[in-house]
Structures are given as C-alpha cells and as structure tokens.
Amino acid sequence: MNQYTVEAPVRDFTGESVGVHFHKGTGSVDDTTKDGRAAIEYFRRQGYALTPAEADVDADAEAVQVEDGDGLFDPAQHDAPEVLAYLDAHADDTDEVTRVLEAEQAGKARKTILARGEQKEAGK
Structure with missing residues (x-):
C-alpha cells in the first residue's frame, strides 16, 4: 500500500x-x-x-531497485506503480528521472508515467 x-x-x-x-x-x-x-x-x-508518505518511499524504493544487465533501472521491466514509485524515490536526481522518462517514452510510453514528466516540466 x-x-x-x-x-x-x-x-x-x-x-x-x-x-x-x-x-x-x-x-x-x-x-x-x-x-x-x-x-x-x-x-x-x-x-x-x-x-x-515517508515510510512508503523507503519501502517502494527498495522494492524497485531491481536493475537490468547494465546496472540501470529499466522501466520496461516494471509495472506502472513500480516505475512511479521509483521516480518518486529519485525525484531529487533530475538526470535519473529524465533518463527513466526517456526510456519509457522510447519503450512502452505509458500515459500515467509520461504524465509525471509533464508535471515536472510544468513545475519548473
């Protein structure tokens, strides 16, 4: 939860x-x-x-730290809630968030995940 x-x-x-x-x-x-x-x-x-909530951020981040062969988080290997949790847990790392969102755009291009990037852009 x-x-x-x-x-x-x-x-x-x-x-x-x-x-x-x-x-x-x-x-x-x-x-x-x-x-x-x-x-x-x-x-x-x-x-x-x-x-x-703080307790959930740590649990979610731990749950989605699974990396693919090159050591990077691959959004295509995770369902949307896991990707969103990963993005939330790495919100301070703009390079990582950008990398994951670009990988999502090039791959599955799920609207719920890409909307997160649009929200970040609107907040700048």
Missing part, C-alpha cells in the same frame, strides 16, 4: 474532491482500492502535488 499526501492547487480548500477529504488544501489517499487509485490518477492529471 502506498499512502500519499495530496496538496490541492487552492491552498485554502476544505471539502471533498473525488472522494478525498481536504482540510486547508491538504488531503490523504492510498492506492489500496480502485477508487483510491482513480483519485491518485485524477490528482496527477489535474496538477495536484502528490507526496508519498
């Missing part, structure tokens, strides 16, 4: 959006249910900031 803190674009929003309760612009969602996964994808598409 991955738990995320969600930051709404409107910082003072208090209410509910796609089944997630927000208080002063901050909500929480996990990916254990279909509704939770749908909310996460909605938030990513709409430009909400999603931050994995």
Whole structure:
C-alpha cells in the first residue's frame, strides 16, 4: 500500500474532491482500492502535488531497485506503480528521472508515467 499526501492547487480548500477529504488544501489517499487509485490518477492529471508518505518511499524504493544487465533501472521491466514509485524515490536526481522518462517514452510510453514528466516540466 502506498499512502500519499495530496496538496490541492487552492491552498485554502476544505471539502471533498473525488472522494478525498481536504482540510486547508491538504488531503490523504492510498492506492489500496480502485477508487483510491482513480483519485491518485485524477490528482496527477489535474496538477495536484502528490507526496508519498515517508515510510512508503523507503519501502517502494527498495522494492524497485531491481536493475537490468547494465546496472540501470529499466522501466520496461516494471509495472506502472513500480516505475512511479521509483521516480518518486529519485525525484531529487533530475538526470535519473529524465533518463527513466526517456526510456519509457522510447519503450512502452505509458500515459500515467509520461504524465509525471509533464508535471515536472510544468513545475519548473
């Protein structure tokens, strides 16, 4: 299970959006249910900031450290949630994030993963 803190674009929003309760612009969602996964994808598409809970970042990063023959993470060898977790865990390494996103574009080109790159570009 991955738990995320969600930051709404409107910082003072208090209410509910796609089944997630927000208080002063901050909500929480996990990916254990279909509704939770749908909310996460909605938030990513709409430009909400999603931050994995600290405990999950370490566990996810460990889970996706599997490398291919040349020692580099290959997104084609992982499902989308694993690739997204890897990108979250390496968010501070822009060269690695760029490399993985370019490999994804050249390979499977999954929209959920490529949208992560678009979000990073929009945030610059």
